[in-house]
Amino acid sequence: MTTNEMNLRGRELVDEALLPTEADVARYERTGWHIAPQVLPDALLDSARLAIEAHHAGKRDRILPRKAKFSDWRPGDGDGVRNNEFCSLQNDGVRELVMQPVLGAIAARLARAPAIRLFDDQAIYKPPATGAVGATAVGWHTDHSYWSTCTSTSMLTAWIPLHDAEVKNGTLYVIDGSHLWPECEHLRGFNDPDLDSIEQRMGRAIPKHLITAMQLKKGQVSFHHMRALHASAPNRATHPRFAVAVHMQDAANTYQPLTSANGMAIVLPHDQLCRPDRAGRPDYSDPEIFPEIWPGKARNVKHA
Structure with missing residues (x-):
C-alpha cells in the first residue's frame, strides 16, 4: 500500500459537535490542554493495540533508515516503559489511528491553523505494577524541548489511551498554564521517573491545584500545547x-x-528521515514523513 493510499483511507466528514468551541479554544490558550469527547471508536483502538503488540514482537510493515536515531523498543530492551517512536511510519495499524481526520481537525481548531501535519508519534506501553512501580513513570518534560529546530510555537500533541485512563493506571498529568512559563523552554525529563523533584528543577513552587490528571474514557483524547x-x-x-x-x-x-551549548549542530531523527528542501535543509512538509492529517481529503465539517 502506498503512502497516498494509506492517507486516503477513512477520510470522511468530521462532525462539528466533536470539535472545540471558541470557548474551548480560549480555555486551551489559558491552560495549555483540552479534553475531547469520545471521538474514536473502540474497534479502531483495539486494532491499534493489536498492532502495537505485533510491533513489540518485531513486526514491521516498513523499515526506517538505520541512520535515524530514535527509540524503538524491542524484546531484550527490558520491561520498563516501552517507547516506540515513528511507529506509524513503520506500522500500518498504528498509522490508521494516527491519521484519523478528527484528530487533525481538533488540533487545527486549537492551534488556529488552516492545516495540520504529522510531526511524529510514539506508542508508549507501561507494564503492570511489579516491584518498583516508580520505574514506570514518565518524567516531567515539554515536547518543545525535543523540537528545538521547529519554528512554530503552536505545535501540539494528541494523547490517546487505548482504554480508560485514570490515576491508578498511570494517566497523563498536565500543569495548567505552564506553557506560558519561561522556565519550560528547555525541560527534558522524559526518562526521569522522579516526579517529586519538579519544583526544585524548575526553581518555583507549583500549587497542587494546577496539576490536572487527564482522566479519560476509552475513545476520548487529550491535547496539550508543545510547551505544556x-x-x-x-x-x-x-x-x-x-x-x-x-x-x-x-x-x-x-x-x-x-x-x-558545545557548538554542535542539533540534528533530530526527523531531519535524517525527511527529504531536503531547495536550500538543502530538512523539509518538514515532506508528505512521506509528515503527511497532512487535516484537512487532507476530509475537507468538510458536518454541521448538525
Missing part, C-alpha cells in the same frame, strides 16, 4: 497501559538550524 509541562504517573494497575502520542505541526512550521 506534562508527565505520567506510575502504572499501579494489574494490567498494562497502552497509549499513543500523536505530535502534530501546524502548516507554518519549518526547520531552523540551531547549535547546542
